[in-house]
């Protein structure tokens with residue numbers, strides 16, 4: 001099933017980065033992805049359902065802090081992620097490897113974007129290119145918190 005785009009929560013970047021969806025937790029939705037009825041960030045995880053992968057916060061304590069980020073590997077799901085919490089309770093999960101090369105991107109709160117240290121490409125919270133030289137987006141994944149874990153969705 002091909003995921004469709006969706007943004008359950010909106011904020012718009014203006015000025016520096018131009019208009020962009022900053023609905024944290026925005027991104028592709030697929031089967032098994034529940035949309036929260038409450039105005040929360042991202043989908044409501046479904047632990048145990050196909051496609052949901054656990055990221056225990058105890059393994060990545062930086063993600064407990066607003067502004068925190070972590071490189072998260074989930075080899076069983078073929079995921080190499082940049083996960084960040086730009087706003088309280090709101091997480092982003094992006095493919096970590098820059099689409100321009102092989103450098104790891106990092107989240108920068110000041111510009112609300114993932115930035116590549118090698119040549120300066122910038123990507124918004126759904127992985128869209130804001131600034132080149134990269135021309136291809138980073139893949140983004142639905143992510144939400146449940147208890148003491150984050151859950152990221154990727155259908156295999």
Ligand code: FES
Nearest residue numbers: 098100101116119
């Ligand atoms: S490798 Fe990321 S911008 Fe070139």
